[in-house]
Amino acid sequence: MLWRLRLTRCQPCVEAAVADLTKEAIDALKGAMRGQVLQMSDTGYNQARQIWNAAIDRRPALIVRCAGVADVRRAVSFARERGLLLAVRGGGHNIAGSAVCDDGLVIDVSSMKSVRIDPRARRAYVEPGVTLGEFDHEAQEFALATPLGINSTTGVAGLTLGGGFGWLSRQYGMSVDNLLSADVVTAAGELVHADASHDAELFWAIRGGSGNFGVVTMFEFALHPVGPEVYAGLYVLPLEHAPDALRKYDAATAAMPDDLSVWAVMRLAPPLPFLPAEVYGKPIIAFAVCYTGPAEQAARTVDVVRSFGQPYGEHIGPMPYTAWQKAFDPLLAPGARNYWKSHNFASLSDGLLDAAMAALARLPSPQCEIFFGQIGAATARVPAGATAYGNRDANYVMNVHARWDDPSDDARCTQWARSYFDASAPFALGSVYVNFLTQDEQGRVRAAYGANYERLVAAKTRYDPNNLFQHNQNIKPLPA
Ligand SMILES: Cc1cc2nc3c(=O)[nH]c(=O)nc-3n(C[C@H](O)[C@H](O)[C@H](O)COP(=O)(O)OP(=O)(O)OC[C@H]3O[C@@H](n4cnc5c(N)ncnc54)[C@H](O)[C@@H]3O)c2cc1C
Secondary structure (H helix, E strand, O other): OOOOOOOOOOHHHHHHHHHOOOHHHHHHHHHHOOOEEEOOOOOOHHHHOOOOOOOOOOOOOEEEEOOOHHHHHHHHHHHHHHOOOEEEEOOOOOOOOOOOOOOOEEEEOOOOOOEEEEOOOOEEEEOOOOEHHHHHHHHHHHOEEOOOOOOOOOEHHHHHHHOOOOOOHHHHOOHHHHEEEEEEEOOOOOEEEEEOOOOHHHHHHHOOOHHHOOEEEEEEEEOEEOOOEEEEEEEEEEHHHHHHHHHHHHHHHOOOOOOEEEEEEEEEOOOOOOOOHHHOOOEEEEEEEEEOOOHHHHHHHHHHHHHHOOOOEEEEEEEEHHHHOOOOHHHHOOOOEEEEEEEEEOOOOHHHHHHHHHHHOOOOOOOOEEEEEEOOHHHHHOOOOOOOOOOOOOOEEEEEEEEEOOHHHHHHHHHHHHHHHHHHHHHOOOOOOHHHOOOOOHHHHHHHHHHHHHHHHHHHHHHOOOOOOOOOOOOOOOOO
C-alpha cells in the first residue's frame, strides 16, 4: 500500500486494458519499433523494471525501450489507443518510483543517450536517457556546464523537468532557467518543438511541471564556462557543534557570492580518508563546498566555512568539476531502500535546528541523513511566474533521507522521516520541490506549485485533457 501511487485511473480499468492486449497487438508493436519491447517472460525484463530506489517493486505489462522519437510516438499512441496506464522512465532516480508502473506500459528512454555540444554557441542538445555524469563528460571537454544535480547517475530528464538544482544553481539558476527549448511528444503523439516563442505555454509548463505534459525527446541547454577545475570539498565537524555551526552558516549565506555553494549534511561519518579513523561512524555535520570563481580568490572565499567551528578534519582544494560532481555517488548508490521527506526554508531557525538535532539523536539506520541544499542567489532572481517551477523564495531545500537495506526496517525508517518532517513543518515555507515528493504525497502537488498551479492545470487541460501522463506527481486536467 505504501508504495502504490494513487492513480487517477481505477485499478480494475488498468488491469482490464492489460487483459485486452492481444498477442497480435504486442507483436505489431514489436514490429513497429527500432528499440526493444519487453514482456514479463522476457530475459532482461526484471533488470529493466529496477530503478534507483529498491523499495519500489513494480511489474509493468510492457517495457518499451525506445531508440528514438519514432519509437516514442508509437509507444504513446499504443498506450493511448488501448487505454493503458503509462509511465515514463528517464534516469530512473525518482524517489516515488514514478518511472515504473504496475501493469500498464513503461516508455523507457534511458538508451537515448546522445549529447551534442556546440562550444561556440555554448549550447547542449541532450537526449532524455542521458545521466548527469554523461552530460558533464561531454560539456567539460570544453570547460562548459549547466546547473544539474549532485549525483552523477541521476537522469537529466526527470531532474530538469521538475526544476533541477545543484552546485551551479546559485550562480546560474535552476536547470529550467537554462533550458532554451525542448522537443516534446504530446499525448496526441505529435512532436512539438517548444520554446519561448513556439508553444510557449507548453514550454512554460515543462519547466517544472515534470512529466505531466508529454515525453521530452530532446533538451536544449545554455552552457556556461565552468572548470575544468573547481575549488571544492568537505569541512567536517562533530554533530554537537551543528546548531552553532548552522546558525553561523545561515548568517553567512546572505553575504556569500553566487559562485560559492555550501550545503550541510548531518549523518554518521563515512570512512573518509582525511578523517581520523576513530571518527568513522560518529555523528557529524559536513559542509560541502563548491567554489567556481577565479582560482586566485578560491582559498579566501571558502575560508568562511572555517569560521563555522573546530573541525574533525577537512579536505578542500582544487579538483576537476567532474570529480566533484561524483563525490557523493558512493553514498547514493542504487540498490538501497529509500524514503524521503522535504521542506523548503527561507532561513534556519532555532526551532528547526532543535527538531533536526532531536531526529539525529535517534537515527534508525546508519545510512540515514538530513541535508540542507543551499540555493537562493540566481535561483531567486527569476520571477516566480516565469517558469512552472516557482519556489523562488527558497534559500534552503531540506531533504530527510531515510535509507536502509532490510525490508523489515521499512516502517521504522519511514516513520523516522515522517516524524522529523512533522516536527520541522512549523518553520518551513509550505512549498516543496516536486522532485523530492514521495509516492504518498500527491496531496502536496498543489503546494509544490503554489500560485503557478492553476496555470499548470490550464496547460494540462490543453495538452493532456485525458490525463494520459498521470503516473507522476499528477496535475489533473479540468473535467471536459
Ligand atoms: C541520489 C539522488 C540524488 C538527487 N540529487 C538531486 C539534486 O542534486 N538536484 C535535484 O534537483 N534533484 C536531485 N534528485 C532528484 C531528481 O531530480 C529526481 O529524482 C528526478 O525525477 C530524477 O530524474 P530521472 O530521469 O533520473 O528519473 P525517472 O525516475 O526516470 O523519472 C522521473 C519522472 O520524470 C518524468 N520524466 C523522466 N523522463 C522524462 C521524459 N523524457 N519526458 C517526460 N517526462 C519524463 C516522468 O514523470 C518520470 O516518472 C536526486 C535524486 C536522487 C535519487
